[in-house]
Amino acid sequence: MAGKTLYDKLWDSHVVREENDGTCLIYIDRHLMHEVTSPQAFEGMRLAGRRPWRSTSIVANPDHNTPTDHWDEGIKDPISRLQVETLDANIKDFGALVYFPFKHANQGIIHVIGPENGTTLPGMTVVCGDSHTSTHGAFGALAHGIGTSEVEHVLATQTLVAKRSSRMLIKVDGKVGAGVTAKDIALAIIGKIGTAGGTGYAIEFGGEAIRALSIEGRMTLCNMAIEGGARAGLVAPDEKTIEYLKGRQFAPKGADWDKAIAYWRTLTSDADAQFDTVIELDAAAIEPQVTWGTSPEQVLSIGARVPNPANEPDPQKRAGIERALQYMGLVADTPISKIKLDKVFIGSCTNSRIEDLRAAAAVAKGKQKAASVQQVLIVPGSGQVKRQAEAEGLDKVFIAAGFEWREPGCSMCLAMNADRLEPGERCASTSNRNFEGRQGNGGRTHLVSPEMAAAAAIAGHFVDIRNF
Amino acid sequence: MKAFTTLNGLVCPLDRANVDTDAIIPKQFLKSIKRSGFGPYLFDEWRYTDQGEPGMDCTNRPLKKDFVLNQSRYRGAEILLARDNFGCGSSREHAPWAIEDYGFRAIIAPSFADIFFSNCYKNGVLPIVASAAIVDQLFRECAATQGYRLRVDLETQTVRNPAGEWFSFDITPHRKHCMLKGLDEIGLTLQHAGEIKAFEAKHQEAQPWLFA
Numbered sequence: 032m033a034g035k036t037l038y039d040k041l042w043d044s045h046v047v048r049e050e051n052d053g054t055c056l057i058y059i060d061r062h063l064m065h066e067v068t069s070p071q072a073f074e075g076m077r078l079a080g081r082r083p084w085r086s087t088s089i090v091a092n093p094d095h096n097t098p099t100d101h102w103d104e105g106i107k108d109p110i111s112r113l114q115v116e117t118l119d120a121n122i123k124d125f126g127a128l129v130y131f132p133f134k135h136a137n138q139g140i141i142h143v144i145g146p147e148n149g150t151t152l153p154g155m156t157v158v159c160g161d162s163h164t165s166t167h168g169a170f171g172a173l174a175h176g177i178g179t180s181e182v183e184h185v186l187a188t189q190t191l192v193a194k195r196s197s198r199m200l201i202k203v204d205g206k207v208g209a210g211v212t213a214k215d216i217a218l219a220i221i222g223k224i225g226t227a228g229g230t231g232y233a234i235e236f237g238g239e240a241i242r243a244l245s246i247e248g249r250m251t252l253c254n255m256a257i258e259g260g261a262r263a264g265l266v267a268p269d270e271k272t273i274e275y276l277k278g279r280q281f282a283p284k285g286a287d288w289d290k291a292i293a294y295w296r297t298l299t300s301d302a303d304a305q306f307d308t309v310i311e312l313d314a315a316a317i318e319p320q321v322t323w324g325t326s327p328e329q330v331l332s333i334g335a336r337v338p339n340p341a342n343e344p345d346p347q348k349r350a351g352i353e354r355a356l357q358y359m360g361l362v363a364d365t366p367i368s369k370i371k372l373d374k375v376f377i378g379s380c381t382n383s384r385i386e387d388l389r390a391a392a393a394v395a396k397g398k399q400k401a402a403s404v405q406q407v408l409i410v411p412g413s414g415q416v417k418r419q420a421e422a423e424g425l426d427k428v429f430i431a432a433g434f435e436w437r438e439p440g441c442s443m444c445l446a447m448n449a450d451r452l453e454p455g456e457r458c459a460s461t462s463n464r465n466f467e468g469r470q471g472n473g474g475r476t477h478l479v480s481p482e483m484a485a486a487a488a489i490a491g492h493f494v495d496i497r498n499f
Numbered sequence: 500m501k502a503f504t505t506l507n508g509l510v511c512p513l514d515r516a517n518v519d520t521d522a523i524i525p526k527q528f529l530k531s532i533k534r535s536g537f538g539p540y541l542f543d544e545w546r547y548t549d550q551g552e553p554g555m556d557c558t559n560r561p562l563k564k565d566f567v568l569n570q571s572r573y574r575g576a577e578i579l580l581a582r583d584n585f586g587c588g589s590s591r592e593h594a595p596w597a598i599e600d601y602g603f604r605a606i607i608a609p610s611f612a613d614i615f616f617s618n619c620y621k622n623g624v625l626p627i628v629a630s631a632a633i634v635d636q637l638f639r640e641c642a643a644t645q646g647y648r649l650r651v652d653l654e655t656q657t658v659r660n661p662a663g664e665w666f667s668f669d670i671t672p673h674r675k676h677c678m679l680k681g682l683d684e685i686g687l688t689l690q691h692a693g694e695i696k697a698f699e700a701k702h703q704e705a706q707p708w709l710f711a
Contacts, residue, residue, distance in 0.1 A: 047698040048691055054673040056691060058698055060709050068591065070532035079685070084695075087710070096530065110530040110553055117532050155709060162590040162614055176590035176614050179534070180621035180684075188688045190695055194671065226517055227584035230613055260587065262613045283708030291708050326517050347582070351516060445589075447526050466521040466588060472550045 034301025036198045037267050038233045041173035041298070045156050047190055056190045060155040061172075064091035064127075064182070065141045066118040067447070068160025072183035073121040084189035086126030090150045093118050094140045095447045097133050099410050099437035106133065111448065125186070128281075131414075139413025139439040142166040142380035146250065147415055149279025153268040153295040158185055163380045163463065165256040169249035170276075171268035171298045173233070176257065196262065197231050200306040202238040205314040210496040212390070213248035214382060214461065214480035216240065216312075217255035218320035222330040224310060229261030232308065235300060236266050240314035246275040247386045254381045258327040258463055267299040319496050321367050322465045322478040324355035329465070330478070331367060333495045339363035358467055359475050360455065368493050370477065371403060373456040375488040376470070377481050378410030378437075379444035382461035385419050387481040392425040394485035394499065400433040401491030407434040408450060410442040434488065446471045459487040501623040502681030506604050506651040508577030511567055512641045518581060519588035520615060524597040528553050537593055538600030542568060568601075572645050580637055581608040585626075586615025595622045605651050607658065609634050620674050623681065625651065627658060627668045653679055 035043070047056040069091075076083070083089070096111035098104075106112040115133055122130045129150060131138040137148070142163055145151045157167045157174035160182040167174035181191055201220055221228075234256050236249075244252065249266045256264025273292050276282045283291040300306075318332035329352075331337075337356070340363060343349040356363060361370070377383070377391050388411060400407050409429045411417040417439055420426055426436045443450040444462035452458055452474025461484050462469075465476040479487065486499045528540045530553055539557035546568055548561040562569045568576075579598065585608040586594060595618045598606070605625040619626040629637070640660060641647045650659040653675065659665040670678075677684060688695075703710045 045702075048694050050673055052672045054671055056688060056695070058695070058702060067529050071534040071592075074532070074534075079683075081685070085699075108530075114530050114532055152708070154706065160590055160592075162588065164590075178590055178592035178595075178614060178618035178621060180592060180618065184685050184688065187685045188692075188695060189699070190688060192673070192684060192688065226587055227610060227612070230584070230610060257614075260584070260612065281711060283711070287708045291706070294706065326519075347516060354515070445521075445526050447529065464519075464521070464588060466519045468525055468544050469521050472525070472544060 034304040036300045036304040036306060037171065037235055037265055037298055038173070038196065038198050041154065041156070042195055044154070045173070053194050055193055055195065057156060057193050059158055059185050059189055059191060060088060061090065061150060061157040062088045062185050063141050063145055063157065063159035063164065064089060065095060065161060066093040066114045067095045068179050069121065069182055070114065070117045071179050072186060073125065075183045076186055081187045083125050083186045087128045088189065089127035090129040090145055091118065091122055091127050092131040092138050092141055092144060093133050095441045095445065097440040098448050099440050099442050099450055102134055102438055135414070137414045139416065140380045140383060140441055142254065143383060143412030143416065146170065147279070147413060149276055149282035152276065152282065153272060153298050158191065162257045163254050165262065165264045166250050166254040166380055168253040168256065168264040169246060169266050170272055171265060171295065173263060175262035196233040197307040199229060199232040199234045199261070199308045199310065201234055201236050201310045201312070203236065203240040203312045203314050204238040205240060206243065207240055207314045207317055208497070210319055210482060211317050212480040212482060213244050213251040215317055215320045217252045218322065218327065218330045218478060219312065219317045221255065221259045221327045222320070223312065224259050226258060226326050226328045227260045229256060229259040232261045233263040233265060234259065234261040236264060241266060242269065245386060246271055247384045250384070251381055255463055268295045319480065319483050321483065321493055323359065323361060323367065325358055325465055325467050327465060327478060329355055333367055333493060335367055337361050337363055337365045337367065368495065371457070371492045372459050372487050373405050374452060374458040375404060375407040375484050376443040376458055376460040376462065377484050378408065378412070378442050379462035380412065381463045382481050383410060383412030383416065385416050387461065388416065388420045388425050391481040391485040392428040394482050394496070395432040395434065395489065396428050398432055398489045400488045403491045404488055407488045408437055408443060409434050410437045411439045413439050432489070443470050445469060459484045459493065500621065500681045500683070503604065503623055503625050503653050503678045505653065506577060507648055508604065508651070509573065509575055510578045510580050510637070510641050510647050510649055511573040511576035512580040512638050513567055514582065514638060516582040517584045517587055520586055520591050520594040521588055523586065523594040524591065525551065527551065529591060529593055534596055535600060537597035538602065541597040541601045542566070575602065577602055577604050578649055578651070579603045579606045580634070580641060581606055582634070583608065583610045585611050587612035590614045592618045595619045595624050599624050607634065607637065620678060621684070623678065625653065625678060627651070629666060629668065633666050
């Protein structure tokens with residue numbers, strides 16, 4: 032009998048019951064919540080007179096609507112404020128293991144605070160009404176986004192109705208070159224498989240270059256699994272994972288710790304496990320990546336030129352390229368390095384952790400933002416990240432470079448708060464989606480790593496970080 | 500949830516791939532704490548020339564006349580015909596809420612993004628996967644025929660065109676049952692509360708740290 036994949040081990044250890052058609056009831060260990068996708072679920076619970084099955088599974092905090100400056104003035108937009116206050120009231124009523132209200136010292140992006148407090152652990156099932164829940168797969172947890180009806184279902188039953196996904200292994204062997212980050216690996220993978228390449232799959236990332244990534248790098252990579260169409264991304268836990276978790280507030284302690292790490296070490300795909308699809312990439316061939324279009328799959332290496340639709344034989348794809356070029360205000364065959372920026376955003380659940388900020392600060396140190404760049408926002412992922420960065424003096428580096436040092440939150444990744452692009456503005460962004468209007472109506476987004484974003488802020492246009 | 504049995508609906512063609520949930524319902528509308536009232540803002544940035552804000556009265560907003568939803572021949576459409584990877588991006592259930600609130604009850608496409616796909620079933624919107632060749636044919640027929648309608652029958656899992664040609668589609672028995680009856684899935688799951696409790700006890704014994 033063939034061995035099991037990591038995904039199957041995680042799945043099998045959470046099946047409560049299985050129907051004849053393969054529909055399963057899956058037990059959920061950790062339920063992350065934020066203010067945007069939860070109010071209707073709590074309302075449904077209330078209308079049905081239901082109470083949560085296990086409120087201690089809940090880790091919650093507002094992040095999408097919260098402002099990143101002038102915290103003393105509160106949330107000015109009354110609709111945003113009501114949504115945040117609704118989460119406060121719902122958690123007060125229904126309970127939670129952890130809740131960081133707006134302005135709490137540890138508040139931040141839900142996908143940043145979960146891991147940093149040790150509430151995401153290997154072997155768990157983790158869900159949230161947020162597609163970037165895939166981030167937590169970096170710990171060898173089965174983690175994925177759900178809709179609001181499913182949020183309510185998990186609240187009421189601690190389970191999800193789901194069918195097993197297909198299994199994909201993406202193997203990245205070899206070593207990446209200097210200046211090439213987890214973000215570049217993620218974008219290169221999406222460029223190869225497309226935004227629907229992972230549909231129906233859970234992706235396990237493996238190979239030498241993945242093992243070499245830090246835990247934060249693995250979070251960046253798994254975060255972007257959803258942009259490749261896969262609900263869940265996974266990296267098998269290893270000694271780095273164990274080292275990262277040791278001593279964190281909600282990580283197991285004492286005898287439980289020893290028992291836990293013994294179990295976590297079994298969470299790898301068996302040598303003879305079968306995957307439905309295997310994709311291989313050579314790490315050494317990956318260059319710094321920049322998206323040029325309105326889908327994360329529209330991505331190129333920094334040395335490339337914007338594509339010319341005339342070279343695309345498939346009429347539907349050609350129309351897609353033409354539409355993207357028009358929206359992005361780009362001319363075919365323009366070198367990526369000639370694209371000038373109006374704004375730069377460094378933050379989001381993809382790239383707002385301390386290593387991201389250190390990398391950006393190392394590029395910005397002693398330099399100045401280009402005069403043509405109107406605004407450079409640095410938005411830490413959490414209060415803890417912010418304090419750590421300030422302890423290391425990174426905030427001073429950013430401020431000296433003319434960047435803005437902000438309070439934590441989702442910010443201009445999706446522009447639900449006041450941080451946004453105006454129509455036609457062009458932004459180098461460390462976030463995860465370059466969809467039309469994502470960072471503001473009519474805004475134009477180019478996805479890059481923190482290093483590439485910082486370098487673009489200084490040069491005023493994209494530059495190859497390897498020669499910067 | 501509304502039950503879904505049969506539908507004889509006008510078809511509206513949306514001829515672009517990778518339609519994402521930010522396009523289906525832009526983020527500013529996600530600030531609502533209700534699950535209704537999103538229909539007027541469906542595809543807001545493609546549909547109107549001005550910038551939409553939550554609570555805005557849409558009756559007199561300036562329209563982008565070329566956009567399919569604004570063409571009179573597609574007014575009252577209940578079936579959305581779409582391309583590959585429809586509903587990619589965020590998990591926002593506001594996307595199917597907006598689609599349903601607008602009046603669509605079924606979406607036909609060659610492929611859907613996973614989270615959007617499962618969100619549809621929870622809201623009485625039937626996502627139908629058809630081959631690229633069939634979808635191409637439906638786009639051609641829809642363009643050629645004013646008032647083009649399709650008949651969807653969930654019981655027999657078939658879609659029939661005006662010429663009487665038909666194709667069948669897949670759906671899991673569990674989803675079909677819930678859609679046909681308009682069932683509350685939570686109520687169904689709670690029928691297994693005993694099994695969930697038993698699993699939970701065993702799980703806690705094996706990994707007590709998960710229950711700290």
